Amino acid sequence: xxxxxxxxxxxxxxxxxxxxxxxxxxxxxxxxxxxxxxxxxxxxxxxxxxxxxxxxxxxxxxxxxxxxxxxxxxxxxxxxxxxxxxxxxxxxxxxxxxxxxxxxxxxxxxxxxxxxxxxxxxxxxxxxxxxxxxxxxxxxxxxxxxxxxxxxxxxxxxxxxxxxxxxxxxxxxxxxxxxxxxxxxxxxxxxxxxxxxxxxxxxxxxxxxxxxxxxxxxxx
Numbered sequence: 001x002x003x004x005x006x007x008x009x010x011x012x013x014x015x016x017x018x019x020x021x022x023x024x025x026x027x028x029x030x031x032x033x034x035x036x037x038x039x040x041x042x043x044x045x046x047x048x049x050x051x052x053x054x055x056x057x058x059x060x061x062x063x064x065x066x067x068x069x070x071x072x073x074x075x076x077x078x079x080x081x082x083x084x085x086x087x088x089x090x091x092x093x094x095x096x097x098x099x100x101x102x103x104x105x106x107x108x109x110x111x112x113x114x115x116x117x118x119x120x121x122x123x124x125x126x127x128x129x130x131x132x133x134x135x136x137x138x139x140x141x142x143x144x145x146x147x148x149x150x151x152x153x154x155x156x157x158x159x160x161x162x163x164x165x166x167x168x169x170x171x172x173x174x175x176x177x178x179x180x181x182x183x184x185x186x187x188x189x190x191x192x193x194x195x196x197x198x199x200x201x202x203x204x205x206x207x208x209x210x211x212x213x214x215x216x217x218x219x220x
Contacts, residue, residue, distance in 0.1 A: 023156035061128025092220035146179035
């Protein structure tokens with residue numbers, strides 16, 4: 001199976017891995033007053049902060065699974081937690097990780113690298129193990145994480161705001177250079193200590209508020 005086709009499969013928004021339940025924290029941002037004209041900048045901000053941490057963790061997880069194994073993944077999980085201070089964001093990532101792990105085990109039952117994962121792993125670690133199992137390279141993995149985040153935010157905007165889908169597609173296209181910049185910034189990483197730590201206090205605050213909201217379209 002060609003690795004580009006695997007990446008297309010994993011980037012497909014129709015996969016049953018909880019992506020359709022996520023807005024990338026856009027829903028509480030819109031509730032707090034973010035308008036349609038602010039969505040591209042919001043997605044770009046996520047790429048440079050929350051998503052950079054996730055992509056870096058996925059890339060390092062891939063490297064560790066290929067080289068050493070489970071003990072190092074536990075250290076990586078701790079480092080990811082330290083760089084993800086919002087409990088709701090961590091919980092959402094673990095929920096997506098469980099869904100993705102279930103999908104991967106059903107789809108690729110011979111992927112032994114998945115057995116190295118710690119209990120209740122975040123999505124980034126599962127993606128790293130999947131990439132190691134399917135021989136996906138680090139750049140392709142980072143690109144997948146970045147693109148998936150852009151796609152999540154932009155798709156959610158269609159449900160939250162009165163928008164023309166062609167406009168939203170244009171946003172995704174315009175953000176592709178930012179995805180490529182993210183890829184270049186993390187695809188060389190191999191060590192847990194090199195995990196970047198950019199912060200986004202406003203996104204974290206929105207996630208905290210959203211977690212206790214009773215009326216919402218998206219889980220996170």
